[in-house]
Amino acid sequence: MTASSENALKERQFKIVGTRPLRPDGIDKVTGRARFGADMTAPGMLIGKVLRSPHAHARIRGIDASKALALAGVKAVVTHADFSKVGADLDDVSCNVMARDKALYDGHAVAAVAAVSGAVAAKALRLIDVSYEILPHVTDVEAAMGADAPVLHEDMFTSGIRPKPDRASNVVHRHEFGHGDVAQGFEQADVVVERHFTTAATHQGYIEPHACLGSVGPDGQGELWCCTQGHFYVRNACAAMLGMDLSHLRVTASEIGGGFGGKTTVFIEPVALALSRKAGRPVKVVMSREEVFRASGPTSSTAMTVKIGATRDGRITAAEAELKFQGGAFAGSPVDLGAMTAFACYDLKNVKTVAYDVVANRPKQAAYRAPGAPMAAFAVEGVMDELAGKIGMDPIALRLKNAAEAGTQSSYGPKFGPIGFVETLVAAREHAHYSAPLGPHQGRGVASGFWFNFGGQTCVSLNLHADGSVALAVGTPDIGGSRASMGQMAAEELGIDYDKIHTIIADTSSLGYNDISEGSRVTFSTGLATIQAARDAITKLCGRAAQFWGIPEDAVVWEDGHARPAGANAGDFEPLSLAEIAATAAKTGGPIAGHCEISAEGAGVSFATHIVDAEVDPETGRAQILRYTVVQDAGKAIHPSYVEGQYQGGAVQGIGWALNEEYIYGDDGRLQNPSFLDYRIPVASDLPMIDTVIVEVPNPGHPYGVRGVGETSIVPPLAAVANAVSAAAGVRLTELPLSPPRVLEAIDGMAAEDEA
Amino acid sequence: MAPITVTTTINGEAVSYLCEGDETLLDVLRDRLGLTGAKEGCSTGDCGACSVVLDGRVVCSCLVLGAEAAGREIETIEGMADGETLHPLQEKFIEHAALQCGVCTPGILVAAQVLLARNPSPSEEEVRFGLAGNLCRCTGYDKIVRAVLDAADTMRDGQ
């Protein structure tokens, strides 16, 4: 894209994009009518429940379900033997859905029951006799890497190291990213800061537990209703695990009560279908909150070392990080994404990151909003903060001095196109928050963050009705108001009122494959597809008008929702509105629809800078967030209210992660806090208002300049909060969460040191 | 054990149902009466998604037995709007984009309605503490608090 077209994008005037229309699902959601995962029923429906391992690591010697099957009202029991063998891409997913020879974590599913009621199903679970041989377990990431750690998978040999290891271990792989010569870079540094950091595993904490209703008939046709971020993925995974044709399983996405990455895989959905197939009746499975914590997909716990060197005037000469993430019982922690994003904010000559993916006896991690990036940013931005202090430089000035810009070679490889990092830093520096006075025991923290944003497979269908209204069918579940933003983009492009567009999430049999709603891809990819589908429809509308007027198609243009002759030479005809053309479609060639099937390319990376003020009670170690400001580049905000909502929600999830949230395992390998009582997500009274600044540096890869906004907002807060609390406490804190006992210990430790 | 017959009032209408002794009011509302607006987020009283009004007080319906409801007055999210006319809180929630996924929304609206009935002019802090029993994971609460405060203004002006 040329500079002039970039400017054109910046200066483009929109009619509907950038306004704040009411969301189409609003009334259903404020009146209780919206149907979420657990709200669906079917005639003859059974209730399914899952038996879960109480052991962190155990060999399953046998499962005897005869007593359960003998209980009145029990209609089916399934174990791993009831699922088909799947390909390598789904093998871990399948084994996570139902344990085979070993239970690999506290909560791992080992069997399931369908019965006429939840009470009968619960009773039946207690009658299933599982013979376990308890094995030694490991839950800590660094302990899992130890030479004497119990090995989860006898066939796991670390890849990415030479020579190839001759012993199985819990280290899945070692990957390295970067460029330049860090050793030489550190030699040029005047100041070097190196720190070790740890973060606890956290959970996405969506309020709606996983829920589904599955039905498989004797003809092998199946239907599934479930809350998911990606019903096409669910269909593929379930069909594979049940040995069904993809076309024989129709999956409908319910309203989704939060996901944040945690509903991008399958847990109970294949189980409900397998139970239904065996029982011959529809089966509903709803996880309890305890099951959600024990057996869905929390994020990794981590151990990280970061070292950054700089000259006295603040130029970074070298940066290095070693990241170790445990991703639960199977390969696939987001450590590579952590390593790739760690230094992405900066323009570095010498940078190296090393990533270790590790397995441990915990539930298989699932994506959590910018997977891997918040932890890496916590470590890197903590060292940046300390570095700024050591050289006596303002922390934003230090970041500005080293900020990545268009043309910078990123630490993970590619060169950046137009990006908005500097703009976020400048906006943060100029925000009134940054210069507001602080009281005693208060501290201010700043941190920045980066996320890629993704594109991916997308398919959209746009049907024009005879009355001029438009049905837009998309295949990406609406996880943050996307039905509103899609409607806005379609209305903008077609030149009609927003109210004329009705956007639905189509089921898997009504549209082609769509990737999951993840990676902040929906507004970008589905938006791009919506715009292209609208343009496809416009071409057809112009064709019908041309036919009507008897002029060539290319003599018709589309402006303000009307077909018009392209100029005086084209003829003198009254413009035809979309509604007028649609009304006569039956006579001019039949229904008019626009389509788009793409693998969306051109996603735009985004950056954010957060400012936070915290106060610490020096006698108890309790930290309170006093003020919070999010500055983030959206590219283009389609619906600013929902962009702000993403900024605020990400920031607050990050605050929870920083202050109180953590998976606590006992010595027995069992999760100690599988409830909202002791897994402490922020409540309303913990927080101030979350101020937002939307920076708009357009992404040239999208017709309106959209970047993703959903994930970048959770990248800086762990670091920003830790920097603020460290400043308030007067001691550098490097372990999350910043729970009061930990903060008080650090304060008292420092006081003891001072006395000595 | 024979199920218990319960007669009660829900959203102003007399209702009778059968339930088991250990069945919660939330189970009754959702599974027996088809009132699925109240959501089960935790079943331990920690999330507030199942909030309903019981004799004028907001409660977690997961912590009430169905049998206890006999002779009481229950109000749920389904009874909040007056036909096609939304309650000011409902309108303000949509207007302020105070919901994202919307699963906590019914419980928050019910709790906010009782909050404003008892305190028509709450401060921001009072709204935050009053709604501390309603978890929301999407919004960071900012727009929820603004919507409640704005609805309070509207409701006072309307009187």
Place this chain on the structure above:
Amino acid sequence: MRYEAPENIETAVKLLAGETGNARVLAGGTDLLVQLRLGHVEPDLVVDIKRIAGLQAITAEDGGFRIGAAVSGAQLGEHDGVRALWPGVVEAVGLIGSTQVQGRASIGGNLCNASPAADAVPALVAAGAVATIAGPDGRREVAVENFATGPGRTVLAAAEIVESILLPARAPGSSDAYLRFIPRSEMDIAVVGAGISLTMAGSGKCSGARVALGAVAERVLLVEEAGEALTGTNLDDRALSRMGDAVAAACRPIDDKRGTKVFRTKVARVLAIRAAKIALERAGRA
């Protein structure tokens, strides 16, 4: 599970006495229903005491107040008389759970659940409250500090029910306060709780004080040494510090998911001193 909701205490006691299986009393249900749901208890009989006359009443008695066992936190918080006389007890009960829980959770239930971390109990112990227990052999009275014997264990015999709790009259210049420590601002179980009740004589000296601690032992503790450290003083820094030392010495907490031994002990001292200052300030107005 059988559900019964008798209208007088004698019937309730009879129902409990007649049950051969596992019987439980239901007041607000905010503990019992959670235990039911998690499968921690499977009662054959639940006796709901909320329909018993008097159990949801607050009545003035000899200058103090008798609180029915099923009185909810919300009801207590709305009672001006109790709020004026025993503000520390009211604030302690008011800290139990959310608004939703406040509408249900009862003062009697908080006592009978016998959690070492119960918020109401340290304040009641500091207040010198007395529980009236009804049972098959009639009624008896037990000082609240002697009620719990360990986590989830109490002095209640089979078929006994806590009927009411008496908050006694106060001398002029008396007040109380309760503070707890939680990581969040709401919705958590106390990591440490400290209740204090004191009387300041006309001389400006403390003529008596009771200090009670939650979540630092297997049950709520009355720390007599801490009260004694304040008695006869004007609550100057030295006296407060000595009181804090007595509090710290009495703590015998455990390490668990909510806090460490060291943390609980340190914070108990801090909270007791802060609560004493609040009680002193209130006593000046009382």
